Amino acid sequence: MIDEQAKAQTGPRRRREIDLCERLAVMNLIQSDVASRKITLAEAVRRLRVDAVDFTQREFAKACKISQRSLVSIETGVANPSVQTLEAIFNKFGMYLTLGRxxxxxxxxxxxxxxxxxxxxxxxxxxxxxxxxxxxx
Incomplete structure (x- = not known):
């Protein structure tokens, strides 16, 4: 109830506009950071959601066909997601899992x-x- 009142006061969530060049730059940076082990896959998922598409967790989970609870667990590093789940997320961005040396x-x-x-x-x-x-x- 309080959440609904707060939402009514603030109005609908405004998305920030992300153009294609910015989105590709963000995705390349995330890919590079994962490859160089600067960030974890959990952080990569969160950054893709927030920085590349500016989705809420609910919207992103629905788009990736996973539960919101699963997404929260993945982003916080609590979950041990399957390869299939990670592929469902990364495929949306034209990315895939691979092994590196x-x-x-x-x-x-x-x-x-x-x-x-x-x-x-x-x-x-x-x-x-x-x-x-x-x-x-």
């Missing part, structure tokens, strides 16, 4: 003994599954 300086080389032990365990498990299935996979 870390800088070589950020990655520790694996310990050779640990790597060999891990490979040996994986091989042993595969052999046991093969024996149990009669040699069929």
């Amino acid at each position: 870390r800088n070589a300086a950020d990655v520790e080389p694996p310990d050779k003994k640990q790597l060999m032990a891990l490979l040996a365990r994986a091989f042993d498990a595969k052999e046991k599954r093969s024996e149990l299935s009669g040699g069929r996979f």
Whole structure:
């Protein structure tokens, strides 16, 4: 009730005008920031909603065919959204999820003994599954 009164006093929400060039610049910046790990996917979703299209959470969730509750959880970093959900959001902007490489300086080389032990365990498990299935996979 209070929300309705406040809305009546302030009038309908005014959208700011975003031209195509500004929208593309915002999207490119967001894409670059995600690729360089300056922002999370959660922050990227929020910035796309606010800076690229100026939608409310309700409008954006409806456009992406997800619940508003899911969108709030994604934007706050609480949710662990599926790839399908993230694709539903990013596809609206002509974007898709991909894998990127870390800088070589950020990655520790694996310990050779640990790597060999891990490979040996994986091989042993595969052999046991093969024996149990009669040699069929």
